[in-house]
Amino acid sequence: MTEHSINPSAPKRATQRDEKAVERRTQLIDTALEVFAKKGFDKTSVRELAAAAGVAQGLMYHYFKSKDQLLEAVVERHSFLPQLKAMLTTMHNEPAAKVLKITGNQFFALLGQKESLMNIFFHETQSHPIVPRIWRNILNQGIGLFQTYLDERVAAGELKPHTTDVTARTLAYTIVLLRATSVAFHHRTRPEAFINEMVDNLLSGVAAPAA
Amino acid sequence: MTEHSINPSAPKRATQRDEKAVERRTQLIDTALEVFAKKGFDKTSVRELAAAAGVAQGLMYHYFKSKDQLLEAVVERHSFLPQLKAMLTTMHNEPAAKVLKITGNQFFALLGQKESLMNIFFHETQSHPIVPRIWRNILNQGIGLFQTYLDERVAAGELKPHTTDVTARTLAYTIVLLRATSVAFHHRTRPEAFINEMVDNLLSGVAAPAA
Amino acid sequence: MTEHSINPSAPKRATQRDEKAVERRTQLIDTALEVFAKKGFDKTSVRELAAAAGVAQGLMYHYFKSKDQLLEAVVERHSFLPQLKAMLTTMHNEPAAKVLKITGNQFFALLGQKESLMNIFFHETQSHPIVPRIWRNILNQGIGLFQTYLDERVAAGELKPHTTDVTARTLAYTIVLLRATSVAFHHRTRPEAFINEMVDNLLSGVAAPAA
Amino acid sequence: MTEHSINPSAPKRATQRDEKAVERRTQLIDTALEVFAKKGFDKTSVRELAAAAGVAQGLMYHYFKSKDQLLEAVVERHSFLPQLKAMLTTMHNEPAAKVLKITGNQFFALLGQKESLMNIFFHETQSHPIVPRIWRNILNQGIGLFQTYLDERVAAGELKPHTTDVTARTLAYTIVLLRATSVAFHHRTRPEAFINEMVDNLLSGVAAPAA
DNA sequence: AATGAATGAGGATTCATTCAT
DNA sequence: GATGAATGAATCCTCATTCAT
Structure with a gap:
């Protein structure tokens, strides 16, 4: 989100980084899907979600505004x-x-x-x-x-x-x-x-x- | 339990209190049914349950061992x-x-x-x-x-x-x-x-x- | 403690009752001694004390002003x-x-x-x-x-x-x-x-x- | 953990934070030692412990799993x-x-x-x-x-x-x-x-x- | 991007105590 | 004397969220 690139090679790099970010995001969503399904939304803490995805809890809030929004993302992404x-x-x-x-x-x-x-x-x-x-x-x-x-x-x-x-x-x-x-x-x-x-x-x- | 009564009205007294307790219990269960149904089990706090029934929260634990057990009682009582x-x-x-x-x-x-x-x-x-x-x-x-x-x-x-x-x-x-x-x-x-x-x-x- | 006797036979009766009351009191104290010793004062609830003595919790407060005072009574009675x-x-x-x-x-x-x-x-x-x-x-x-x-x-x-x-x-x-x-x-x-x-x-x- | 540093001061940074965490932990332990000693374990609430250390009560549980475990840490650390x-x-x-x-x-x-x-x-x-x-x-x-x-x-x-x-x-x-x-x-x-x-x-x- | 320290509100539960019966 | 229903404060603990690094 924060773009403060200096050199011209940045755009491509940013794209790579963006790709990685998207990947990470979907990884978090997919992990959340499984955990929510198994334990239920309320009974699952953000800490658990983070642990299941192998990241720090703080990172969850980089990708999702709130736990609610994460559920939203989960449901949207997997609605078949x-x-x-x-x-x-x-x-x-x-x-x-x-x-x-x-x-x-x-x-x-x-x-x-x-x-x-x-x-x-x-x-x-x-x-x-x-x-x-x-x-x-x-x-x-x-x-x-x-x-x-x-x-x-x-x-x-x-x-x-x-x-x-x-x-x-x-x-x-x-x-x-x-x-x-x-x-x-x-x-x-x-x-x-x-x-x-x-x-x-x-x-x-x-x-x-x-x- | 202790029967040191002289007149025949005494036994009824004990029963009256018991009756009231039973009534109170069903009242708590019925209130809980409504609130659980409306807000969901996890999203409902015992404090709310007590407030909805108009009693102190401590009383909930006089009648039910735990919030879980209250849900149990609710489901058992109303299973039609x-x-x-x-x-x-x-x-x-x-x-x-x-x-x-x-x-x-x-x-x-x-x-x-x-x-x-x-x-x-x-x-x-x-x-x-x-x-x-x-x-x-x-x-x-x-x-x-x-x-x-x-x-x-x-x-x-x-x-x-x-x-x-x-x-x-x-x-x-x-x-x-x-x-x-x-x-x-x-x-x-x-x-x-x-x-x-x-x-x-x-x-x-x-x-x-x-x- | 509350003396509202009407007929002259009361004194003797009261004495009998007093005796029983003293017995009950020492029973409660002795039970408390054991439970306090085993579980510790703070970790023992009045309810447990009452249960161990086989009486209702309310009765504890007939004989002792407070849980603290019960401890006092215990220590005083058994100080050898x-x-x-x-x-x-x-x-x-x-x-x-x-x-x-x-x-x-x-x-x-x-x-x-x-x-x-x-x-x-x-x-x-x-x-x-x-x-x-x-x-x-x-x-x-x-x-x-x-x-x-x-x-x-x-x-x-x-x-x-x-x-x-x-x-x-x-x-x-x-x-x-x-x-x-x-x-x-x-x-x-x-x-x-x-x-x-x-x-x-x-x-x-x-x-x-x-x- | 993530090392994307250019200058040699970066590694130290991570260590600094860790050091601070360790310090904080010992601070909490030391404060707890004093309060436990003065008031007794059971009579001391986690809220008091936190207040005595000048932190939020939630932080206590970031460093110690439970009040019991805090006592453990206290005793272990100060066993001379x-x-x-x-x-x-x-x-x-x-x-x-x-x-x-x-x-x-x-x-x-x-x-x-x-x-x-x-x-x-x-x-x-x-x-x-x-x-x-x-x-x-x-x-x-x-x-x-x-x-x-x-x-x-x-x-x-x-x-x-x-x-x-x-x-x-x-x-x-x-x-x-x-x-x-x-x-x-x-x-x-x-x-x-x-x-x-x-x-x-x-x-x-x-x-x-x-x- | 990523971490995890820090916060503070809120949750379930326990408990000494009171009181009507 | 005896009961146990009722109270409400206090307790331990969890958790979503924020923030400095």
Whole structure:
């Protein structure tokens, strides 16, 4: 931040230094993500964060104005909206059952890859307003993903006209909670089979044919 | 303990004091529930808790060994397992659609009545091991509720044989997350309509008849 | 303390009750002695004292104005000055070596019997001014005991004229510290042999005869 | 740690800060010694300690993990074992009476210089296990000091063969208690004269020559 | 950029003591 | 006499944050 360079070689040097600074910053953020996820925001002290990153506590305040702002940075950096958006952009001419199963499992897998972040989303809602905001974005994005596809299939005549919002949220919510509980709970049905069967149920119904 | 009474009113006296103590205890627990739900466990100081209850902070430790133990007491006292168990014990000869809709909405309403507790379940998982344990109990109870009924209807031939665990959890999870998000989010579909439609979807499927 | 008797039978009753009250008081004192000795005055709470005596904490304040006053009562009640004074009143025509050995061992034994109290004397000097005061009394009494005897034997010509204060204190101090350290330390010489030899040394000297 | 210095004065800088930290630490320890000695460990709050040292209370915990550990540091730093060991290493060809008198008085003087520490040794035995441990070391060192010398003089024929442990402990214990009581009590005999006479008594005995 | 000394507010908890019953 | 509920001050300790180096 403080630029008091004298000789002309400074610009390049500054860039190098900036790069290093950015690296350091992301290192601090990534370390914080893990520690926050494991111990919780409030139960983690800045000293611990610094120790985990192998730096002095004072350095934390060079890169982040406050502990809160660090949480902000963590959540912003790891919000996997891009990955979410990238999902389901292909596969248009496949049957809905197949597409929804694949997408559902992708969604489930994505949440699993971001387990630490999910932990923060679930537990630190009250620590910083940015947390629920971003979590809401992600959830809505997930729901929208399904809904957009469903609307398309309704339009294509593959699905009957109905409130796709309900179906989309049924899918998204169930997958999210399946993910959230799959760590702590012991489930009878394995996630992939679960998701596949849920999709089938939603498409074809569980009522007996006669009824 | 010491009984040197002559008239029959004496025993009641001791009881009166005890009663008051019990009342006071529940008052402290109930106050704590609200404050924990609003501010979060870590962000709430014992001083605040005492102030909210209108007592000296020292008194908190007369009734509870620690702040942790208070949380324990809160969660134990308000775990609505009895209410959950009471649900769906009637209405056997009604169509599944109707029964599931009613039960689903009851479940949703019950979660709503326990909003403060739900807040704790969602956010304070890491504060005390009893929180996830009881939350798991409740969730499993809710799931079991649906599953038992579904199994029964499968046996009765109203539903086709399928993994009822999946359907039950789809219902329960969606309702739970519907509840959890209905405060912070703004939904297009109203909860009751949502639940009703979800039940219909699950029973009859959303696929176009031709498919 | 509060006397509001109406009928003439009260005096006798009061006496019975007083007796019981005195008993209770000494019970509380004796319990306190043990707990204070074991845990130290500051580290012992009134609640613990009450629990150890099997009564409610409030009752402590019926019998003692404060925790300090309880310590006072403890020290006063158990100050073994009478026993000390009773020592060495006999045995006038025996050789000094024998008498001093017996008395020294008696003194040592007496301190041993009062181990709890000794603990308080050693550690709680700063807790209440009465503690060092009484301890000084006891110590001086012990010293005086020896000195009186020594003076008498000097007068009788059995001992040579010298500063008996020095000899008396050498004896008393050594025995006291022997006692104080005998619990925590591991000594080579056993107390009785030690005291006997010390007396011999003091009487006859350890210098070689030639010198 | 980070060395990006050009001129040779840089390394010293880091050392300067470290030096200051060490100084600060000893300052805190020394202040604590005085306050603990005056008020007692339990009766002294960390706030007082900090105030006495003119620092914020939080700083105490930067240097010491706990109040207990501070006491540990105090006792360790001021345990005058080195000084004790240095005593009596000379003067081999002087008469025992002279040597013992000088050493006894030195020992007494040393204890006097460490009055604050002695206070802690006497009163805070129960506050932390390190206190009695170090005190035992010191006492044993003092005893050993005398005993080694006595053994040597016995071997040299100046003293008659006897249990030197008894004589050594008589000397050491008496001097220690003389020191401990000389503050609170009012003695007739002055310490130096007392010690000299005690040595004489121990060497030559107080029994009348005829006996 | 990096360190860690220094601060002071605030947190959980303990405790002597009082008081209504 | 006896109980234990109630008080509030005080205690140890933690922590986010600042700052000189």
